[in-house]
Amino acid sequence: MRRYTRTLVTAALTTTVVAGTAGWASGSAQQAVTGAPVGAEAWRADGLPDAERMTPSQVAAYFDGLTLDRQQALVRTHPSVVGNLDGAPLRLRYEANARTLGGRYAGQQVLAFDPRGRGQVALVSGDLTTAEHVAVIVPGSDIDAGNITPLTDKAEALRRATHGRTAVIAWAGYTTPVGVGLDAATGNLAEVGAERLTRLTDGLAATGVPAPSLFCHSYGSVVCGLAAHDLKAKDLVVFGSPGMRAANVAELRTSARVWAAKDPSDWIDNVPNVAFAGLGHGADPTAPAFGARRVPAADAPGHDGYFVAGTQSLRTFAAIAALPEGGAR
Structure with a gap:
């Protein structure tokens, strides 16, 4: 009887979450892209350290120990790995990705590019090395390398x-849901x-x-909640x-200031x-009990209008x- 009741409740919840509002539409199941960058096998075959096992700080230390000529040689021979190594010098990543992509995203600084699946990409607006501040925008459904x-x-x-x-980094660096179906109602893609x-x-x-400010939209806020x-x-x-898969700010276990807008x-x-x-x-991050600082957004139009020029949300x-x-919390 308990199993039967659980099945009924689960079915009811699925129906409510996926079909309970006109804003939600059907979406196809997605397979999250994981693992080392494309080209990692050839990288390892050349006797280079395992790109998947190195932490970003270890990657930074490794490149710091190389001569400029050796760094450039790696960009030429392994651009798809260098371009996606978090911790590698930014100038090398931009150069490596430009080699891999040719004219695609011409004139833009490509911090990362992964062609697998629907494609993932991170594009940088401004100079990360000299800017006073840094922001990362984490998107929700339907954003990928072909729809950036x-x-x-927004960036x-x-x-x-x-x-x-x-x-500002426009970070389409994970496999997002397509539409707003079952993928968007679960945390599977968000965990990766x-x-x-x-x-x-x-x-x-x-x-x-x-340290950046992260701006997390829609399903992207689930990603940010799990990573917080x-x-x-x-x-x-x-x-x-x-929701952020947390009942309140304390459950996020973060030292960052937490803000919410709707x-x-x-x-x-x-x-x-x-x-x-x-x-x-889970809980609505804009609810008072959640404990986030509220961002005024009364004049933002709809689900995708928080960055519209002149809105309170964009100014905030x-x-x-x-x-x-x-600073002050």
């Missing part, structure tokens, strides 16, 4: 709002994404980049969030904040990006 413009538009909007003082996001922030720290306790970040800002017209408000049998993502995002690390 919605994310880069450019944030950079303009900070008057160019913040370098959390590992990748953690390596990103570790890599930035290893190369001397200031390991992230080297000064702020976690979630918006249009279905505008009144966002359809995510119709998604039940539940978590049962692996489905749903820019102000958060400019906050000092370890």
Whole structure:
């Protein structure tokens, strides 16, 4: 009887979460991309250290011990590995990815590119080595290497709002859900994404980049919630969030400031904040009991409008990006 009841509750929850609002649509199941970068076998065959086992700080130390000529040789012979090694010098990663991609994303600084699956990419707006502040935008469903413009538009909007003082990474660095189906109602893709996001922030720290503010949209806030306790970040800002897989800020176990925004017209408000049998993502981060700082967003249009020019949310995002690390909480 208990098993039968659990099955009924799970089925009901699935129906509610996936089909309970017009904003949610069907989505196909995705296989998360994991493992070492493309070309890692050839890298290892040349007697180079295992790219999958090195931490970003170890990667940084390894490259620091190489001559400039040797660094350039690795870019020429193993561009797909160098371009995706968190902790490697930024200039080498940009150069390596430019070699791999040819004219694709021409004129843009490509911090990472993985062609597997639907493709993953991280594009940088601004100079990470000289900017006063750094921000990373973590997207939700449907963003990938072939559909990156919605994310880069947000990055450019944030950079303009900070008057160019913040370098912004448009990070499509994990396998996102397609549509808003069962993948978006579970944490499977977010768990892999959390590992990748953690390596990103570790890599930035290893190369001397200031601790970033993370702006996590929709399902991206699930990624940020699962990664929170390991992230080297000064702020976690979630918006249009279905939940962070935590009951409150304390459960995130982060020293970062936590902020949350949701505008009144966002359809995510119709998604039940539940978590049962692996489905749903828990508490609403904008609820007072969650304990996040509330970002005003009354004039943001819909689920995807938080970076629209002139909105309260974008102005506040820019102000958060400019906050000092370890400042007032």
